[in-house]
Amino acid sequence: QVKLVESGGGVVQPGKSLRLSCAASGFTFTTYGMHWVRQPPGKGLEWVAVISDDASQKYFTDSVKGRFTISRDDSKSTVYLQMHSLRAEDTAVYYCAKDSVAGIDSWGPGTLVIVSS
Amino acid sequence: VVMTQTPLSLSVTPGQPASLSCKSSQNLLHSDGKTYLDWYLQKPGQSPQLLIYEASNRFSGVPDRFRGSGSGTDFTLKISRVEAEDVGVYYCMQRIQLPWTFGQGTRVDFK
Numbered sequence: 001q002v003k004l005v006e007s008g009g010g011v012v013q014p015g016k017s018l019r020l021s022c023a024a025s026g027f028t029f030t031t032y033g034m035h036w037v038r039q040p041p042g043k044g045l046e047w048v049a050v051i052s053d054d055a056s057q058k059y060f061t062d063s064v065k066g067r068f069t070i071s072r073d074d075s076k077s078t079v080y081l082q083m084h085s086l087r088a089e090d091t092a093v094y095y096c097a098k099d100s101v102a103g104i105d106s107w108g109p110g111t112l113v114i115v116s117s
Numbered sequence: 118v119v120m121t122q123t124p125l126s127l128s129v130t131p132g133q134p135a136s137l138s139c140k141s142s143q144n145l146l147h148s149d150g151k152t153y154l155d156w157y158l159q160k161p162g163q164s165p166q167l168l169i170y171e172a173s174n175r176f177s178g179v180p181d182r183f184r185g186s187g188s189g190t191d192f193t194l195k196i197s198r199v200e201a202e203d204v205g206v207y208y209c210m211q212r213i214q215l216p217w218t219f220g221q222g223t224r225v226d227f228k
Contacts, residue, residue: 045165045208047217061216095164102170103155103212109164
């Protein structure tokens with residue numbers, strides 16, 4: 001079955017960088033786009049970024065454009081979210097999620113990022 | 118695209134029906150004939166899970182007491198008989214236009 005496991009979260013100071021990883025298994029990784037979705041503590045869901053199956057297309061929500069990048073390593077079945085110039089408002093649980101024709105059909109357990117001095 | 122869900126909170130009696138609403142600021146009907154509106158449930162302490170995709174299609178393994186309907190900009194998720202495992206926050210999400218956007222969520226709990 002599909003398994004997505006995020007890692008890399010933690011406490012980071014404002015203005016610093018952090019890289020999140022998501023290890024995928026249980027499906028043919030190279031044939032699916034991958035998303036990052038975040039959820040601030042006690043709040044709702046916010047879609048952050050997507051990378052296509054062949055990495056040729058990458059899209060971001062406006063609030064992270066120019067600060068976050070998304071990439072994938074098909075040899076490791078892993079997708080990454082590189083976050084720069086972090087702000088307090090980036091504090092959230094970050095979910096890795098698998099794309100499908102039915103939308104986002106699988107989610108990881110999430111990794112918590114806290115931006116605080 | 119702005120997604121607006123109502124109500125924000127819903128207390129239900131076990132075994133009774135529930136109806137959740139989601140409205141979008143733009144038409145979610147694509148030129149390919151599909152309507153790109155999905156419903157997710159986030160149970161307490163868990164990650165979201167897909168319930169309904171393209172407005173009315175139940176995802177694999179989703180009980181048939183869940184029914185999605187609607188078109189254009191107005192959508193509804195109905196639960197025919199709410200069970201204990203159905204409590205949590207329900208989100209609608211549009212994916213006709215990037216960035217994909219979620220509604221604020223409807224929290225469903227028991228009376």
